Amino acid sequence: MVPKLSDILAPIQVELDQVEKLVMQNLETDIDLLTQVGQYILGAGGKRVRPAMLLFAAGSLGKISQDACQTANIIEYIHTATLLHDDVVDNADMRRSKKAARSIWGNEASVLVGDYLFTVSFKYLSALGEMKLIEALSKTTTLMARGEILQLIRTNDQATEADYLEIVFHKTATLMGAAMEMGAILAGGSDKQASLYYEIGKNIGMAFQIVDDALDYQVDNQKTGKERGTDLKERKITLPLSRLLEMASPKDKEAVLDILDLDEIGDLEVGQIAEWIKEYKVTEYCLGRAEDYVALAKKDLKQLPENIYTQSIASLAEYVVFRNR
Numbered sequence: 548m549v550p551k552l553s554d555i556l557a558p559i560q561v562e563l564d565q566v567e568k569l570v571m572q573n574l575e576t577d578i579d580l581l582t583q584v585g586q587y588i589l590g591a592g593g594k595r596v597r598p599a600m601l602l603f604a605a606g607s608l609g610k611i612s613q614d615a616c617q618t619a620n621i622i623e624y625i626h627t628a629t630l631l632h633d634d635v636v637d638n639a640d641m642r643r644s645k646k647a648a649r650s651i652w653g654n655e656a657s658v659l660v661g662d663y664l665f666t667v668s669f670k671y672l673s674a675l676g677e678m679k680l681i682e683a684l685s686k687t688t689t690l691m692a693r694g695e696i697l698q699l700i701r702t703n704d705q706a707t708e709a710d711y712l713e714i715v716f717h718k719t720a721t722l723m724g725a726a727m728e729m730g731a732i733l734a735g736g737s738d739k740q741a742s743l744y745y746e747i748g749k750n751i752g753m754a755f756q757i758v759d760d761a762l763d764y765q766v767d768n769q770k771t772g773k774e775r776g777t778d779l780k781e782r783k784i785t786l787p788l789s790r791l792l793e794m795a796s797p798k799d800k801e802a803v804l805d806i807l808d809l810d811e812i813g814d815l816e817v818g819q820i821a822e823w824i825k826e827y828k829v830t831e832y833c834l835g836r837a838e839d840y841v842a843l844a845k846k847d848l849k850q851l852p853e854n855i856y857t858q859s860i861a862s863l864a865e866y867v868v869f870r871n872r
Contacts (some may be wrong), residue, residue, distance in 0.1 A: 563617055564601050569617060570620050585664065602619055605730035610852075619730075622722070625668050631664070703782060706789040720753045723751055725745065731744040747787055747844045764830070775821075837867070846862060
C-alpha cells in the first residue's frame with residue numbers, strides 16, 4: 548500500500564509549516580502586483596516536495612536549522628519562477644487546476660515576477676554566507692535554463708528517449724538533486740554525503756517527471772492538476788509520445804506525426820493518441836523506467852545513516868512512482 552504524502556511528511560511537518568510561512572511572508576513587498584502574482588501561484592496548492600527533500604536530507608545528517616528552512620524557501624522560489632516562465636513559453640492557460648498567472652496578469656507580469664523570484668533567491672542565499680550553497684544553486688539554475696532551451700529547439704523528428712531524459716534531467720531532476728545536496732551541506736555533511744544526496748534527489752526527480760508525463764494521458768488524472776493531454780496539446784514530446792513513436796507501426800507512426808502537425812490538437816486527437824499508448828503498452832514501459840530510477844535512489848540511500856528521515860526519503864520515492872495508480 549502506498550503511504551499518504553501527509554504521513555511521509557509527518558517527521559518534518561513543523562519545519563514545513565515554518566517554510567510555508569517564510570514562502571508567503573518573504574513575498575510581502577511594497578509592489579502590489581508582485582505580491583499578488585507571487586502569492587497567487589505559491590498559494591495554488593503545491594506539495595512542497597522540493598523543500599521537503601532538502602529538510603529530509605538535513606535532518607538525516609544532523610538537525611534542521613533555521614538556515615535549512617530559509618534555504619527550503621529559496622528552493623520553492625526557484626521552482627515557482629520556472630513555473631511562471633514555463634507557462635509563458637507554453638502559452639498555458641491552467642496551472643494546478645487554476646488559471647495560470649499569465650491568464651490573469653499577462654505574460655509580462657509573469658516573466659518579471661519569475662525574474663524577481665530568481666534574483667531574490669540568490670539575495671537570501673548569499674546572506675547565509677555559505678559559498679557551497681551558492682555554487683550548488685548557481686550550477687543548477689544554469690542547467691535548468693539550458694533545459695528550457697533544449698526543449699524549445701527539440702523537433703518531432705528528434706523525439707528520442709535520450710533527448711527526453713536529457714531535458715528532464717535539466718528541467719526537473721537537477722533542482723531536486725540540488726535541494727538534497729544543499730540540505731546535506733547545511734547539516735554539515737561530508738562532500739561524499741552531499742554528492743550522494745544530489746544523486747538520490749536527481750533520480751527521484753527523474754522518476755517524478757516520468758510518472759507525471761505518463762499520467763498526462765490517463766483518463767482520470769485530476770490529481771495531477773493538469774487537463775488530460777496537456778503535453779500533447781502543447782506539442783511536448785514526453786516519454787510516452789517518444790516511446791509510442793519508437794514502437795508504433797509505420798502506419799500508426801505516420802498518423803501520430805500528422806496529429807503533431809495539426810494547427811490545433813483537440814480532445815479527439817488526445818483520445819486517439821491515448822488509445823495507441825494503451826495498445827503499445829507505453830504507460831507500463833514509462834512506469835518501469837521510473838521504477839528503475841527509484842531503485843538507483845534507494846541503492847544510494849543505503850550508504851547513508853538509517854533513521855526516520857532516510858526512511859521517509861525511501862517512502863517519498865515510492866510515493867512518486869505509485870501515486871495516482
